Amino acid sequence: MLNNMLSRDLPRSKLLAAILLIIIVGLLATPFVFPGARSLNVGAKIAVFIVLAASYDLMLGYTGIVSFAHTMFFGIGAYGIGIASTQMGPTWTAVAAGTLAALILSTVLALGISLFSLRVRAIFFAMITLAVAAAFMTMASQFSDWTGGEDGLNFKVPELISPAFSLSDEKFLGANLDGKLIAYYMVVLISGGLFLLMLRIVNSPFGRVLMAIRDNDFRSEAIGYRNVTYRSLSSVLAAVFATLAGVLYALWLRYNGPGTTLSFDIMIDVLLIVVIGGMGTLYGAVVGSTLFNIAQGYLQDLLKLAQGNIDSLPVIGALFHPDRWLFWLGLLFVLSVYFFPFGIVGKLRAGALAKTRRSA
Amino acid sequence: MSMSAAIAPAKVEDLPAAPRDWLPILLVPILILLALPLVGSFPTWATLTIAGLAMGLIIFLVASGLTLVFGLMDVMNFGHGIFVALGAFVGVTTISMLGGWTASSSFALNLAAIGCAGLAAAVVAGTVGIAFERVMVRPVYGLHLKQILVTMGGMIVAEQVILALWGPEARPMMRPASLQGSFIFGDVAIEKFRLLAVCLGLAIFAAMFLLLNRTKLGLLIRAGVQDREMVEALGYRVRFLFIGVFAAGSALAGLGGTMFGLYQELVTTAIGAQMMVLIFIVIIIGGLGSVGGCFVGALLVGLASNYIGFVAPKVNLFSSILLMVLILLWRPQGLFPVAKR
Numbered sequence: 001m002l003n004n005m006l007s008r009d010l011p012r013s014k015l016l017a018a019i020l021l022i023i024i025v026g027l028l029a030t031p032f033v034f035p036g037a038r039s040l041n042v043g044a045k046i047a048v049f050i051v052l053a054a055s056y057d058l059m060l061g062y063t064g065i066v067s068f069a070h071t072m073f074f075g076i077g078a079y080g081i082g083i084a085s086t087q088m089g090p091t092w093t094a095v096a097a098g099t100l101a102a103l104i105l106s107t108v109l110a111l112g113i114s115l116f117s118l119r120v121r122a123i124f125f126a127m128i129t130l131a132v133a134a135a136f137m138t139m140a141s142q143f144s145d146w147t148g149g150e151d152g153l154n155f156k157v158p159e160l161i162s163p164a165f166s167l168s169d170e171k172f173l174g175a176n177l178d179g180k181l182i183a184y185y186m187v188v189l190i191s192g193g194l195f196l197l198m199l200r201i202v203n204s205p206f207g208r209v210l211m212a213i214r215d216n217d218f219r220s221e222a223i224g225y226r227n228v229t230y231r232s233l234s235s236v237l238a239a240v241f242a243t244l245a246g247v248l249y250a251l252w253l254r255y256n257g258p259g260t261t262l263s264f265d266i267m268i269d270v271l272l273i274v275v276i277g278g279m280g281t282l283y284g285a286v287v288g289s290t291l292f293n294i295a296q297g298y299l300q301d302l303l304k305l306a307q308g309n310i311d312s313l314p315v316i317g318a319l320f321h322p323d324r325w326l327f328w329l330g331l332l333f334v335l336s337v338y339f340f341p342f343g344i345v346g347k348l349r350a351g352a353l354a355k356t357r358r359s360a
Numbered sequence: 361m362s363m364s365a366a367i368a369p370a371k372v373e374d375l376p377a378a379p380r381d382w383l384p385i386l387l388v389p390i391l392i393l394l395a396l397p398l399v400g401s402f403p404t405w406a407t408l409t410i411a412g413l414a415m416g417l418i419i420f421l422v423a424s425g426l427t428l429v430f431g432l433m434d435v436m437n438f439g440h441g442i443f444v445a446l447g448a449f450v451g452v453t454t455i456s457m458l459g460g461w462t463a464s465s466s467f468a469l470n471l472a473a474i475g476c477a478g479l480a481a482a483v484v485a486g487t488v489g490i491a492f493e494r495v496m497v498r499p500v501y502g503l504h505l506k507q508i509l510v511t512m513g514g515m516i517v518a519e520q521v522i523l524a525l526w527g528p529e530a531r532p533m534m535r536p537a538s539l540q541g542s543f544i545f546g547d548v549a550i551e552k553f554r555l556l557a558v559c560l561g562l563a564i565f566a567a568m569f570l571l572l573n574r575t576k577l578g579l580l581i582r583a584g585v586q587d588r589e590m591v592e593a594l595g596y597r598v599r600f601l602f603i604g605v606f607a608a609g610s611a612l613a614g615l616g617g618t619m620f621g622l623y624q625e626l627v628t629t630a631i632g633a634q635m636m637v638l639i640f641i642v643i644i645i646g647g648l649g650s651v652g653g654c655f656v657g658a659l660l661v662g663l664a665s666n667y668i669g670f671v672a673p674k675v676n677l678f679s680s681i682l683l684m685v686l687i688l689l690w691r692p693q694g695l696f697p698v699a700k701r
Contacts, residue, residue: 066508116685119692123436123648126508127640131684134637135677142674264633268516275509323528327520334513337506338499 005196007203011283013352016345020283023290027188031175038297040184046293047191048249053273053285054198055241061280062202063234064214068267069113069129072136073106073239075262077246080105082153082256083146090156099247103240110239114232125235137262152257161186161251187248194244199282201237210234211280268326269296272333278343287344292329299325384695388659395667403547408666414554416662417561418623421616423639423646423654424568425609431585431649431698433602435497438508439515440639441632443610445522446488447481447617448627452531454480462536470536474556474622478615485614486607492518493606515632522629530628533621557619564612565655572651581605585649585698638665641680645687647694656695660687 003010011017023046026033030043056070080102081095088094113132117124140147147153159165165179175181201207212220213227221227250256260266269292277288306320340347392409399405426440454477455462461473496514500506535553542549572578584591584598592598620635621627642661646653661680668679687695 060505064505066505116688123504123508124644126436126438127644128684131637131641131677131681135681138677139675268512271509271512321524324520324524327517327524330513330516330520334496334510334517337509337513341506 007196007200009199009203009282011349013345013348015352016283016287016348019348020286023286024192031181031184032172035175040180042293042297044184044187044252045249046290047188048245048252049270049273049289049293050286051191051194051198051245051248052242053270053277053289054195054282055238055245056270057274057279057282057285058198058202058210058238058241059235060274061278061284062207062214063210063231064217065118065231065235066126067129067235067238068126068264069133069136070238070242070270071262071264071267072133073110073242074246074249074266075136075140075256075258076106076109077102077243077248078250078256078261079140079147079153079246080243081247081250082148082155085155085157086153090158090162092158095158095247095251099244102243102247106239106243107236110236111232114235115228118228118231118235133264133267137258137264140262141258148257150258152255152260154255157183157251157254162254183252187252190248191245194241195282195286198241202282206230206233214280272329274343275333276336276343278345278347280342281345281349284343284345291344295329296325299328303328381696384653384656384691387695388656388663391660391663391667395663398671399667403549404670406548407550408670409663410550410554410558412663412666413659414557414561414623414662415666416659417558417565418616418619419635419638419642419662420561420655420658421564421619422613422635423642423658424651425605425612426639427643427646427649427654428581428585428605428651429602429609430643432581432588432598432605433501434504435501435507436504437497437511438636439492439496439511439518440609440613441634441636442492442515442518442522443485443489443613443632444617444620444635445519445629445632447485447614448533448621448631449522449526449531449617450481450484450614451477451618451621452533452627453526455533455536462534465537467538470538473536474539474618478618481614481618482611483614485617486611488518489607489610489613490603492610493603497606519629519632526629528629530626533625533627535622535625553622557623560619564615568651577601637677638680641684643694645684645694647691647696647698649698650694650696653694653696 011020027043030039052074059065059067080098084094084098117128141149161183162179167177209225209230213230217227246261273288273292278284303320303325396405422444430436458473461469496510500510539553542551572582580596580601584601588598638661642657643654645657664679664683665676669676
């Protein structure tokens with residue numbers, strides 16, 4: 001059954017399987033083991049970013065095209081919920097309407113961009129997505145009547161998943177049984193479902209064609225697959241999953257603004273997650289997103305510690321400033337593109353493979 | 361008899377002149393004229409046109425290097441914006457060090473201050489460009505995906521270094537005393553600095569045009585863009601040419617950064633990423649690898665964003681994208697498609 005659920009794409013490394021198991025159990029147990037708002041937030045963010053990063057990997061790792069507009073779709077999903085909830089009130093109808101509208105907009109935009117740019121040359125795609133995403137972001141802050149501009153939108157969600165809702169007054173294992181808990185499990189479980197669906201997609205015949213295009217586009221075209229069609233479909237699918245991730249994130253935060261979902265910083269975060277976790281392996285998104293979100297919370301503390309010791313050196317000291325943590329992640333990013341093109345997951349799998357070969 | 365006549369080599373005068381493609385160049389005056397009824401008043405239109413030309417020429421300074429680098433070695437440098445930011449910050453520092461020159465009302469001293477700032481920016485950006493080529497770009501030749509990722513990563517790292525060196529605050533960038541304010545011709549007010557930017561941009565474009573079309577070096581560069589392997593087969597090392605072009609492109613981007621900082625009178629680290637968007641649109645419009653196309657594209661984008669920014673500020677950035685979409689629908693490979701690519 002597990003084999004079917006994972007679409008016969010098993011971790012293929014004992015260490016990786018153990019890490020994934022720890023992450024899954026950790027996410028499910030967070031509300032009871034580490035009660036508190038901060039750890040719940042980190043857990044939900046990890047779950048959402050797993051979907052976001054995995055959907056990006058669908059394009060980057062499996063199809064070999066680079067998009068810089070992925071957070072645009074993430075933002076469309078989040079704004080869909082935000083705008084629908086402020087205009088129609090906190091009902092499930094509003095959630096459904098917002099999600100549907102966001103999905104339609106994302107599909108149309110992704111299809112338009114892909115057909116327009118992938119038709120000519122794949123490198124156009126990277127450049128054009130960068131431009132479109134920048135334009136979209138300025139537009140989102142311009143139309144402030146709808147989007148709340150730079151301040152963003154605070155909105156209410158349906159009662160069942162709002163913090164005011166309460167299942168019982170008593171605590172269970174130290175956690176409040178309230179709407180926040182239900183929302184947390186909704187986010188984590190739906191994220192898990194979406195992840196398994198993506199795993200199914202990349203291991204289908206369709207996914208194989210994507211990988212063929214990635215490895216040798218000339219040859220796949222010669223065999224008879226239309227590269228443009230497959231590449232466009234891949235980018236539309238990625239956009240759809242990113243939109244759903246945005247929907248989940250907005251429902252969890254009950255807030256959305258340009259800085260939380262649309263900004264280019266998030267795009268860079270996703271790039272870092274996918275590359276460091278491992279391109280072309282969806283499990284990389286799980287490992288990368290967990291690592292990244294924990295690091296985001298705690299690397300800064302570590303840097304603060306380090307800065308205390310070398311504050312006297314002029315430039316080096318400035319680089320250890322807690323605000324410069326992106327410098328270290330960027331360095332890690334460049335190094336991993338050079339030396340570990342398949343990231344942590346690729347490294348673990350290669351290690352496991354070498355071990356079985358030695359023993360065989 | 362007739363045989364030998366046919367074999368005799370054709371004289372240079374006998375060859376038909378290479379056909380010139382004037383249509384894309386005409387787009388610039390057409391756009392300028394079309395904007396007149398759209399904007400409505402003549403003085404505003406004149407001001408906007410000069411502003412658009414100035415902005416377009418600054419964009420051209422930055423974009424020309426990038427398009428040549430792509431043409432020569434098929435390398436798309438997503439970190440090009442970092443040279444713009446670097447140039448802008450070096451420019452700010454130089455100009456603030458030359459406080460005496462910029463404060464004086466002598467035009468020559470003011471110009472010298474800007475010249476020094478531009479030169480310093482170009483030298484620093486060019487040097488960093490060589491290092492960037494060596495460390496970031498060289499290991500990933502021929503791998504498009506990795507190029508995009510690595511140069512993007514390089515941009516993240518370099519941006520953080522700039523933040524560490526200059527601090528996170530936005531720096532105001534004062535224009536020198538005699539370049540503040542405007543010339544007034546009747547109703548038309550034209551900012552002095554914009555006029556200077558137009559002159560400088562045109563001068564550099566002319567120099568580049570002469571270098572590319574009238575020297576052997578330029579011939580080799582143009583030939584390399586058309587067909588790298590053939591130039592290599594003839595015994596020239598396109599790699600060395602490429603390093604030179606990369607350094608020159610970075611230096612020009614640094615100069616463009618200083619000019620753009622003065623144009624906006626404000627310098628932030630976001631200046632690089634902000635400009636990158638426009639640069640990409642410009643070189644796609646022009647046709648990847650084409651300097652002439654880049655020039656026309658830069659003017660179009662500069663003008664369109666100033667006109668639309670006045671008429672409908674909310675959709676400003678989309679105007680450039682709309683322009684790109686229209687042009688690609690007309691010519692899918694850009695205004696001046698480079699052969700083979």
